[in-house]
Amino acid sequence: MPPWKKRVSKFDLEDLVVDVGYWFKGSTNRKGYLTEFCELHEAEYMEILQHVSVRWLSLERCGTRILRLYDPLASYFKSANDNQARFRRLQEAFSDPMTEVYLLFFQATIPAFTSFNLLLQREQSSIFLLHDEMANFIRKLCARFMVPTALQGHKQLHEIAFKEKANHLPGRKLNIGFTTRAKLNRLLDDGDITPQQMEKFHEAALAFLINAVDYALKKLPLQEPLLKHAKFVDVRQRLECGVEDALYFVERFSHLLPYHRPQEHDLLSDEFLEYQTMPVPPLQDPEEIEMGSFWAEMATRKHKVTGVRLFQRLPTIAKLVLVLPHSNADAERVFSLVGLNKTKTRNSLALDGTLSSIMTIKMAGLEPCFKWEPSPAIIKASKKATSHYNKEHRS
Structure with a gap:
C-alpha cells in the first residue's frame, strides 16, 4: 500500500x-x-x-x-x-513551538494508519478480514473530525459527506490527541503562540484528515465483491453470512470448483447450514484463530453414525479463498529476498537453479542454518553422496 x-x-x-x-x-x-x-x-x-x-x-x-x-x-x-x-x-x-505540536499530532494519528498497514503485511491469510477492516479504518478517521450524527445511518462509506463543512467538528473539538491538545493549550496560555496560529493548526489538521479519507476511498477496493463474500470462511462471522457467499466463489472460479449442478448447490447449502449451526468449542482468545488449521480440521469431521464426512465441499471452497493474497506484501518480500541473495558479487546465480533452491529454503521459514542439526539419516546419505561424487570425478 x-x-x-x-x-x-x-x-x-x-x-x-x-x-x-x-x-x-x-x-x-x-x-x-x-x-x-x-x-x-x-x-x-x-x-x-x-x-x-x-x-x-x-x-x-x-x-x-x-x-x-x-x-x-x-x-x-x-x-x-x-x-x-x-x-x-x-x-x-x-x-x-508549533513543531512539537505537529509531531504530537502525528504521534496520535499515525497509529490508525500503522495498524491497518500491519494487517496488509500479515503473512497468514487475512482476506476475510479486509472488507470490515477497511471500513473501520475509514470510520475511525472520520470520527476524528466529524460530528457523530453525520456518521450514522450510512450503509455505504461513499455516502458519508465528509467534505461538508456542516458535518465538521469545530477546531477546539477536533480529536487531535489528548497530549497534543494539552500542549497546544499550554502554549496559547503562556503566550508562546497566537490564537491565529492555533486556528491555522486546526485548519491544517482538518485538511490532513479530509485528504486521508478521500485518498482511502479512492484507493481501497471497498466495492470489490470478493472481499465481501470472503467473510464466510471466518467462523466468528459465519452467522452474518449465507450460502450465496460460498456460491459466489463457485461461479467466479468455475474451473477450480466443480460444484455447478443444482444438486451440488443443494448439498452445499446443507453443509453451510451445518456449519452455521454446529457447536464451536469456546475459545480462550478468538483473535488468535488460524483459519487454515480450522478448515483443515473441518474437512476431517465425520458423522458419528455413518462415518461419512460432514463437509465435503465447503472446506474446498474455503481453502481456495484462504490462498488468495490480501495484499502484495508477500510478493514484495520475495523481490526483496531475491535482491539480497542475487547481488553484484553473486550475479551468476541461476533463477531455476541455486537461486531457486535458496529462495525455497528461506521462504519455508526454517530456522537459521547455524542452528539446524541434520538427522543421522541425512548425514549418512550425505557421506554416500560425497563418496560417490569423489569416485566419479577422480582424475
Whole structure:
C-alpha cells in the first residue's frame, strides 16, 4: 500500500525525520554534543533512528524518537552553529513551538494508519478480514473530525459527506490527541503562540484528515465483491453470512470448483447450514484463530453414525479463498529476498537453479542454518553422496 499523505500545512514529517537522521548519522562529535544536552535536560540519550522511505512503518518510530529527545534536540540546534542548509532548516524547525505540536499530532494519528498497514503485511491469510477492516479504518478517521450524527445511518462509506463543512467538528473539538491538545493549550496560555496560529493548526489538521479519507476511498477496493463474500470462511462471522457467499466463489472460479449442478448447490447449502449451526468449542482468545488449521480440521469431521464426512465441499471452497493474497506484501518480500541473495558479487546465480533452491529454503521459514542439526539419516546419505561424487570425478 502506498504511503498516506504526511504533510500538514507546511510541516512535513518525513522531511524532518530524514533531516534529523542524516544530521547525526556517522558523526561522533554531533552525537557527543547531543549526549551532553540530554544530560542537561536529565533525559536518557537514545540513538537517532533513520527513516527509510520504502519502509513506511519506520516513520512513526522515527517521529516518536524525536519527541522523546525533543528538548535536548531543540537546545542543541538553538545553541550550535553551522552554515549547511540542512542545519538551518532544523534550527528553524526546532525554534518554532508549533513543531512539537505537529509531531504530537502525528504521534496520535499515525497509529490508525500503522495498524491497518500491519494487517496488509500479515503473512497468514487475512482476506476475510479486509472488507470490515477497511471500513473501520475509514470510520475511525472520520470520527476524528466529524460530528457523530453525520456518521450514522450510512450503509455505504461513499455516502458519508465528509467534505461538508456542516458535518465538521469545530477546531477546539477536533480529536487531535489528548497530549497534543494539552500542549497546544499550554502554549496559547503562556503566550508562546497566537490564537491565529492555533486556528491555522486546526485548519491544517482538518485538511490532513479530509485528504486521508478521500485518498482511502479512492484507493481501497471497498466495492470489490470478493472481499465481501470472503467473510464466510471466518467462523466468528459465519452467522452474518449465507450460502450465496460460498456460491459466489463457485461461479467466479468455475474451473477450480466443480460444484455447478443444482444438486451440488443443494448439498452445499446443507453443509453451510451445518456449519452455521454446529457447536464451536469456546475459545480462550478468538483473535488468535488460524483459519487454515480450522478448515483443515473441518474437512476431517465425520458423522458419528455413518462415518461419512460432514463437509465435503465447503472446506474446498474455503481453502481456495484462504490462498488468495490480501495484499502484495508477500510478493514484495520475495523481490526483496531475491535482491539480497542475487547481488553484484553473486550475479551468476541461476533463477531455476541455486537461486531457486535458496529462495525455497528461506521462504519455508526454517530456522537459521547455524542452528539446524541434520538427522543421522541425512548425514549418512550425505557421506554416500560425497563418496560417490569423489569416485566419479577422480582424475
